[in-house]
Amino acid sequence: MPDDALLEIDDLCVAYDGSNALNGVSLRIGKGELICVVGANGAGKTSLIRSISGIVPSSRGSVRINGVEISRRPPWDICEMGIAQVAEGRQIFSALSVEDNLLIGGSLKRARHDLANTLDSVYQLFGRLRERRDQLAGTLSGGEQQMLAIGRAIMSKPEIVMFDEPSIGLSPALTDVMFGVVKSLNEQGITVLLVEQNVAKSLALSSRGYVLENGSVVLHGSSRDLVENPDVQRAYLGL
Numbered sequence: 001m002p003d004d005a006l007l008e009i010d011d012l013c014v015a016y017d018g019s020n021a022l023n024g025v026s027l028r029i030g031k032g033e034l035i036c037v038v039g040a041n042g043a044g045k046t047s048l049i050r051s052i053s054g055i056v057p058s059s060r061g062s063v064r065i066n067g068v069e070i071s072r073r074p075p076w077d078i079c080e081m082g083i084a085q086v087a088e089g090r091q092i093f094s095a096l097s098v099e100d101n102l103l104i105g106g107s108l109k110r111a112r113h114d115l116a117n118t119l120d121s122v123y124q125l126f127g128r129l130r131e132r133r134d135q136l137a138g139t140l141s142g143g144e145q146q147m148l149a150i151g152r153a154i155m156s157k158p159e160i161v162m163f164d165e166p167s168i169g170l171s172p173a174l175t176d177v178m179f180g181v182v183k184s185l186n187e188q189g190i191t192v193l194l195v196e197q198n199v200a201k202s203l204a205l206s207s208r209g210y211v212l213e214n215g216s217v218v219l220h221g222s223s224r225d226l227v228e229n230p231d232v233q234r235a236y237l238g239l
Ligand SMILES: Nc1ncnc2c1ncn2[C@@H]1O[C@H](COP(=O)(O)OP(=O)(O)OP(=O)(O)O)[C@@H](O)[C@H]1O
Pocket: 016, 017, 020, 021, 039, 040, 041, 042, 043, 044, 045, 046, 047, 048, 197
């Protein structure tokens, strides 16, 4: 567990219509870490990301970034504090061009001063987006839309990016490319919270992991220990 936590979550609870999706989740992410949260369908992974980003209200608990409580703040405020999300299903603006989607990501106060450089760095990372900068985002392929969702997050100059199932719907080859991008963003200093059903790949990429079951953390530790844990091997690695 890192000493200098960037993101601290304590006893977080989320309920939909009185039914609990998160039951007191606590986790820490240190500056510069790449950690993963894994779990089966319905375990609460998306609810965790959405409640950190302020889209879904929590019923109890706290979320702090750099020691500042954010759990009652609106989503745009949370983005301004350096937390970006690459949502499951990408959530791009289909009727806008690729570049306009990216510029929306860069419209935060924290990002405006360096817009041209950041846009250039996104186009360097994803040459395909530069080629298609004027194309309507809704006409991009699934893989290109995932690149756009990641590019838009980078445009906001985040301290931490939360990825919700970035490999979903992608071919095995493109999945490897996306995991490579996640790793390289982390190597450039961006802290990463990776939520995935692809447990083997996300444990291989991360230094630590949390296993979520029915809205609770049932295991956490170094990714190396989790890979060797017989319960994880049986339930998530098909061994
Ligand atoms: N808007 C909602 N209204 C009611 N119930 C919801 C809502 N969103 C999620 N849930 C429920 O909360 C639980 C956790 O869902 P969540 O999407 O967080 O899980 P998940 O681990 O991300 O699953 P998946 O891997 O299938 O995306 C599920 O039982 C789900 O049906």
